[in-house]
Amino acid sequence: MSELSINWKKLGFVYRRTKCHIRYVYRDGEWDGGRLEESETIPLHVAATALHYGQAAFEGLKAFRCRDGRVRIFRPEMNAARMVDTARRICMAPVDEPMFMEAVRRVIKANLEYVPPYGTGGALYIRPLLFGSGPQIGVTPAVEYTFIVMVMPVGSYYRGGLKPMRAVVYDEYDRSAPLGLGNVKVGGNYAAAMAPHELARREGIPSVLFLDAREHKYIDEFGTSNFIALTHDNKYVTPDSHSILPSVTNKCLQRLAKELGMTVERRPVEFEEIPQFATVAACGTAVVITPVNEITRGQTVYRIGPERGCLPILQKLYDRITAIQTGDGPDDHGWMKEV
DSSP: OOGGGOOGGGOOSOOOOOSOEEEEEEETTEEOOOEEEOOSOOOOOTTBHHHHHOOEEEOOEEEEEOTTSOEEEESHHHHHHHHHHHHHHTTOOOOOHHHHHHHHHHHHHHTGGGSOOTTSSOEEEEEEEEEEOSBOSSSSOOSOEEEEEEEEEEOOSSSSTTOOEEEEEOTTOOSSOTTSSTTSOBHHHHHHHHHHHHHHHHTTOOEEEEEOTTTSOBEEEETTBEEEEEOTTSEEEEEOOTTSOOOHHHHHHHHHHHHTTOEEEEEOOBGGGGGGOSEEEEEETTTEEEEEEEEEETTEEEEOSGGGTTHHHHHHHHHHHHHHHHTSSOOTTOOEEEO
16 A cells, blocks of 8 residues: 555544554563564464453554654554553553654654644554463463564544434443443454444444443443543533543543643543533544434433533534644643654
8 A cells, every 4th residue: 555545634543554563572581672573464373372361452543644744653652551550450462662662653653654644633553462371271360472563553432523423321231340440442442342342333422422331330440441421611521430441532632621721530420410510522542532423322312412511611622632642732741742
């Protein structure tokens, strides 16, 4: 695929083959130096712990071609730290920040032609993947691990910018257990969400909102992104729960909300509060910010959203974070790391 064959403004959020990925292997207590690999397939032992016991974790981050022509990565050190937390939680060999950063930079440099041009709205999506590749039949951690970073050009996860979407709550499904793995980025969390997501898709609803697994009283998060709400009295509210993945985007938005003079509340959020909010939105690396103007639970449809006057604030947050990412605005916090 050559650069000229890509329609940069119609990328979508799909897998695309690029020149190569980078692959490291952990054996005998240490990581090798990593190699750039052109093949899209990997040799894997039939008894690999990733296949049998779910020893697998991944991350998602983006690089942008900025206004000045340089390529920069958005807050990669936070993804590196989160992957270390995930690895430790499921007993995998961790990838430290220097190795993580080296891998990300090497693979981006090898695939620079796939970074969407400035002004197209696209980004280079970066997918680090860590999994148990060594054989083990007993329920015990592997002794060999593989760390891969692949990249691909992407557009918006949900098309339409800040166009509101619908969501649904299915009380018969949970995303993760209390004190389980909800706060780390393991593949199993997304497997648990697939059935309700497919059910929602068949009903024409883009997203599923999950509640706490103990009482189904409190909001946890959307299946692929954090939950945020803005109130009529200038507050930014997001749930506090062990079952929620700590979103890099959410943390950045909280900082920007404070700079806009908003009060930030990270607290348990009851589902019954939904009608009281001025705006509800999903936020994350893939979606950035997507307003949610309708949430269905059983036979009840809750309508909230931008039409009640809070979209301008959400737009300010969206514009500020995207301006930092593309170089259209000042990066006062040093969030962008040059390749």
